[in-house]
Every structure is written in C-alpha cells, then in structure tokens.
Amino acid sequence: MSADQKILELVNVSKRFDTLDVLKNCNLRVAKGETIVLIGPSGSGKSTLLRCINLLEPPSDGSVLFEGHEISNDLRSGDRVRREVGMVFQNFELFQHLSAIENIMLAPMKVLGMSRHDARDLGQELLRKVHIPDRADHFPDELSGGQQQRVAIARALAMRPKIMLYDEPTSALDPEMIREVLDVMTELSNEGMTTVCVTHEMGFARRAADRIIFMEDGEILENAATEEFFGGRANERAQKFLSQILH
C-alpha cells in the first residue's frame, strides 16, 4: 500500500458552523484498500470529518481529493461523489416505507437506472453477503437493530462504492447485536474494501484497522499504525482517552 495509491486525501480541511470551529486544518490520506478507525471524545469532529469526505457537509476551507481529483471546489459534484462513497449511519436510517430488499434496490434503480429485475438479484446477493437472505421482505420495524444495520450496509454496497464510511455503526445497538455487524464490516475490510470508520469498538480497531486516527477539538492529534497505537506509543492525550474508554 504505497502512498501513490491513495484514493482519498483531505488537505487542510476546516469546517465552521457560524463561529464554531468544528474542524481545524485536518489532513488525512487514505490508501486504496486501507481500513482506518477514527476515535476521539464526543464533539471532537469525527462525524463532521466523515461528512466532509462525501460532501454531505461541504468544508469551509481546504480541499478534498477523491482519486486524485479535487471534489470540494464544485458542490454540484456531491451527488456524483456520493454514488461512489457508501455511508452507514448510527441510526441505520433505513427507508421506513420500503422492505429490506427494496431499501437496497432503490438507489441502483433510481440513480444508476438498473432494471427492477437486476436490482432484485443484486439485493438478494447482498442480503446473502450480510447473512440475512431470509429477511428480504421484512420492513425495517420488523427487524432487530443488528439486522437493520446490516441491511443498511447492504444498501450502501449496492452502489458498488469504492470506499465505505461508517459513522458509529454500532453505538445504537444492543450489546448482543454488535458482533454481527462488526463481523460483516471486518469481512468487507478483509476483502479489500477501503474503510473509514468512526467507532469506540477497540476490538474491531485492533482486528481490522491498519491505522488509528485520534481527534480532539476538531484536530487530528494522532495518526498511527494500529500496532503502534495500541503498543503504548500513541501520544499522551490519545493514551488518556484510550484508558478512559477501556475503563
């Protein structure tokens, strides 16, 4: 994984809401196939950083480069970029009026113009991939949290994204369901899916991440390989945070 294979680059990205500086000069490079875990206290700007990547929140300053092209200078490119960047949310956000498989089929049909028949095949294939092929016709309120989140992952995968962004994907789940979601994410990561994940699941970070990024007050304070980070070589504030969340 050399640096010239980088798929995504943030250069001096800042984000202000009115007078509040949420992100301050953040720099980040993500290589193709890499898995990065973003950690940090709440309010440190992790989610905002994630949303700057797919331009759901356009950066106030700095640039975002996707596959070498700057995308942050033209906000109309947002829709196009988001076709290639999958995103998974803390609260799943499955479309309530659609069944599991219809949730997966919607974007390929309406954005890519795929036929209903092909989209259904794709939906079935992806439901198998996230280990719930028998829940195709269930509606979101008939699925457990873990199942909903796995459908949400399948829905994002349906657009054949080049990178997956996860925004605290297991924070809203009951403990016994966290594993099934993390397993799917780990499998995807191992298959080479480029991943940026905001999470407090340190077990997942150890298992799947190549690098750990630590953020506080809108700044990236540490960016280290996973072994180094957990090997006690992270900087002081990151160490302190780590000891807090590990109790």
Next chain:
Amino acid sequence: MSFDLVAQYLTSQHFLHGAWVTILITVVSLFFGVLAGFVLALAQQARFWPVKVMTITYLWLFRGTPVLFQIIFIYNVLPSFDIRFSAFWSGVIALSLNEGAYMAEIIRSGLQSVKKGQRVAGQALGMSRLSVLRWITLPQAARIVLPPMGNQMIGMLKTSALVSVIAVQDLLLVANQTASADFRYFEALCAAGIYYLALTSLFMIAQGAMEVALDPKARRRRANGEAGLRAIARRILSNTTTAGGDNVR
C-alpha cells in the same frame, strides 16, 4: 310524508344534475386545492424570504376570512375590476384557494414528519434532491397526510353547498328550490341528504382504498393473497375507532 315522492326526487333529472354539479365542484376544487397546497407547502420551506412572506400572507388571508365571504367576493367584487368568472368557476376558484391554505398546512406537517436522517440517507446514496423528494420523502409523508386530507375532502363536499348563494345549481339549491315550489321541504331535503350521505360514503371508501394502497405492509399482504376489499373495509372500520392514530409513528 311520502316515500314515493322522495324516490321520485332522487331519480329526477333535476336532482341528478344538482348532485353532478356538487361532485364536479368538489372534485375540481380539491384537485386545484391540493395542487396549491403542495406548492405552498414547498414555498414555505424556501430560504428566499420574499417567497416565505408571500405564502404566509396567503395563508393569513384565506384562513382568516370565511369561505362564504371569499365566494361572494370573487363573484361580486372582482367584476368591478373587469375580472369576470361564471358562477361555477367563481365557486371553484374560491373553494380551491381556500382549500389550498388548509392543505398547505397538512402537507407541510406531513413533509416535516419525515425525519431529516431519511433524506440524508438518500443523499448519501447519490440521489438528487428531487429524487429524494419523490422516492423517499413524499411516499412517507403521503401516509401521514392521508387521514387529515380525507377529512378535508369530505369537508369540501359539504362546504361546496355554499356556492348555492351565488346561484350555482348544486344539490342544495336544487333541493331548496324544489321544496319551495312544491311545499314539500321534508321530501326534497331528504332526497338531498341521501345524495350527500351517498357521496360522503364514496369518499370514505376512496380514502380507505388509498390508505391501503399506500400501506407498504398491506401491499405485501395483498401479494400473499388477501382480498383488496376486505383490506379496505378493515381500514375504514379501524379508522373510526382509532381516528387515524395508527399512522402516528
């Protein structure tokens, strides 16, 4: 009283025509009313402030004065500015404009009931704003909006009787004229009442059918072989007991 006379009125050309005029006014006014309401609901969410001020003024005017006033105003005052409409169209315009103001509030509340996260999730998949509105926001809002909209529609059927003051030959005016000509108030009004009840019943069935059509789970049950009529009947019966409360998420 004479049941024969009621039956005679019910089948008379006069009453049939009156009922037809009532249906026509109601349906046409509803069509334009919903259209106006939809545009107003979207305009209210506009960030450009003059648009916002205009829609709020509109709502203020049309919700702040009686419909009867609006009907008479359009029919009697506008001609002095050389704007002339037939009695029928004056009625339709007044009812549509008035209905639009109420529909706007219903549709706005429906659109707002769809949480922002749903739209963001659509955007995150690369869908355009229009696509998100069409395939994510509207279908969810429609289910929320349908019960209060059904109320409005049935209300419109009855409000349409107000156009009789500007001499549109609707069901009520026909009944009243017939009654005073024959001195048979009871029979004439009975006949009109039966027509009104029949029409409101039709509207209720139509509302039930639309709710079933928009209920995604009913769609699945239908695919599994449940008869459509039974679903509609169940929907109407459950509505009278829960007053649409089962649509609240």
